[in-house]
Amino acid sequence: MLKTTFATSYTSIIRQLPTATAFVDSNLKIAHASNSWLDFFELKPQEAMGKHLLEVFEGHDHTEWKKCLNKCFKGFTEHGLQHKTSSTGDMQWFEWTNAPWYDDNENIIGIIIQTEDVTKRVESEIKFEKLENLFKEQSEISNVGTWEYNLFTEEITWSDMTKKIHEVPLNYSPTIDSAISFYKSGHDRNTIAMLVHNGINKGESWSAKSKIITQKGNEKWIVSAGKPLYKNGQVTRLLGTIQDITKQVNAEIKTKESEQLLRTLIDNLPLNVFIKDKESRKILVNKSECEYLGITNPEALIGKSDFDLYDEEIANISRDEDVHVMKTQKSILGKRTVSVKRDGTSTSFLTSKIPWLDINGNSQGVIGLSLDISEMIQKEDQLRDLINVTAIQNKKLINFAHIVSHNLRSHTANFSMLLDFLINEKEENEKQRILGMLSHASDNLMDTLENLNEVVDISTNVNLEKKPLNLNEHLTKVQQNLAGFLHKNNAKITNTITDDFMVQAVPAYMESIILNLMTNAVKYKHPERDPKISFSAKREDNVTIFSIQDNGLGIDLEKYGEKLFGMYKTFHNNPDARGIGLYIAKNQIEAMSGKITVKSDVNTGSTFSVYFNDKA
């Protein structure tokens, strides 16, 4: 009765054991099992109770277990850790103990199997191990070390990486003071000391970039981060990391430096530099380009296209060029362009446009370089003008040299010939005649030299100052000087020039020119009529034209036109003709940057027109 009761209660007690437990008899048949045991192995009571243990766990390798069970029958207790997969596919870890089951007489009657679900523990252990490995790897890859400071013990511990960063041996044991003293003295050390202080006293976390000097004396950039840990509302520890970022910082500095170098270079090039994107919008401009466009802040130009900056016509040309360069990926080099700004100022450039390619070789924009060559072109023009002037002067000079040599030669030839005659002449009368000829030749030479002097004067006094002259005043003056000559020839003069008409000219030349033209008009009068002379003047852009018309003989311009203004060219059988007046007049007019033209009909008369250049 009691036994039965006991047996019943015994079984029910076992069934309710909190620890998963099973009892197997000497035949390895499951005699008792706790519900927790059955649950753990997902067994129903009828599947397990009274069944052979190894049959229940059929399908597993039982070699090791059998050995273990045999040992238990011999009085040993065995432990182990095993895992199994639950019906839901989860990995389950369990610790087991197989111990001998003794009866009251200490006889082994079976084995007590106990299992404990340790999945959670094992998982966390694995996780921890994993984490530790991961962290170690991570810290090596990213050069992150850790440290911990215990406020009570004042102990500071450094991870291996932390020590490596500080370049100290692995057995080095730091103190809070020595740790801080690694920071570069001055700003860096003060900052970290303050951050640690605030961490301890105010509970503030930090992360700061600083410089440290390692034990080996190397300077390193690090990021130090710290975080206080609390216990019962009190900061008890500081935890933190230290990361070596020297490489990154150095790379960053290098990048910044080369960027700075490039920028300085671009800004100080005597070239307008710009980079445009695919839509021809500016994404980089240098100082010269900004100055050219009259803008102080380069940002104001970024994103702008030529259509924002220039008239449409100019912008269209530029855009077409950009598109061409991007499409063909061929540079335009050293093209002469003229750029007209909105304010109308035009600048000549030597422009190059180079395709800007991305890594894949596709055009992503245009790099432009423009050299302002306005000044050069201006100089070039000036030079060309100068060459032209020089060429004309040179021609004149050669011409003049010929005239001089010819005129002087003709006189000296005469001297030579006459002297030769004189030496060989015996007759006194003839000698006298030759001497007379010699004196005549000498007078001619003097005249010629005077004429040549006059021409040389004009050619050398190129810089005589022009003054505004009243034209009528000068005409009247010459008329008064020629009064006798005009009266003798019965000349009539009409003048349509107003009294306030002014001309820019060299005073001495002005008089000489009027004198020559007026004299000629009378000198070459028509034998059948009295000379009639008329003066007129008009102004065209930058030029004043003075004309003197006569009714004289006229000149056959087809025959003599080319020679009319030449030296010692006379065209009429006039004993007064010296052939020098028009030559000198022409030289004087040209010395004042003017010109002289003639219209003439034989037997009708001539009109000479003098063009005065109004500019100085």
Next chain:
Amino acid sequence: MIKHNYIYIVDDDAITIFGIKKLLSQLSRTPKVREFGNGKTALQAITNALKQGKQVPDFIFLDINMPIMDGWQFLEEFLKLSLDKKVTINIVTSSIDPCDKKKWLSYRTNSKHRLLFNNKPIFSIDLEHIMRINLAS
């Protein structure tokens, strides 16, 4: 029968004319000489002589730089005239411009007449030139 040579002097310089005439007067046989102050009057005289069937010059002293019609213009016109006889034209000039010498060379090769070129001063007249005219005529 030796004809008197007929000589023209075309020059606007009185001294040169005087000199040439003086030199000619020294020749054993003094030729007949006419003088002209420019090419135009000389040309007129020749064309008139041709019209009237009178004697045209055998020998012409020709200056280049002259008013109204210069030596080259005269030569241009003279070469156009249809003349049976070969005339000697002695260009006498004080010009040493190489252009003038070139011009003379081109006229000389394109003409049936005899063209000579002499720079002033003239100290003597080569009798050969005058004598050759004698033989030719």
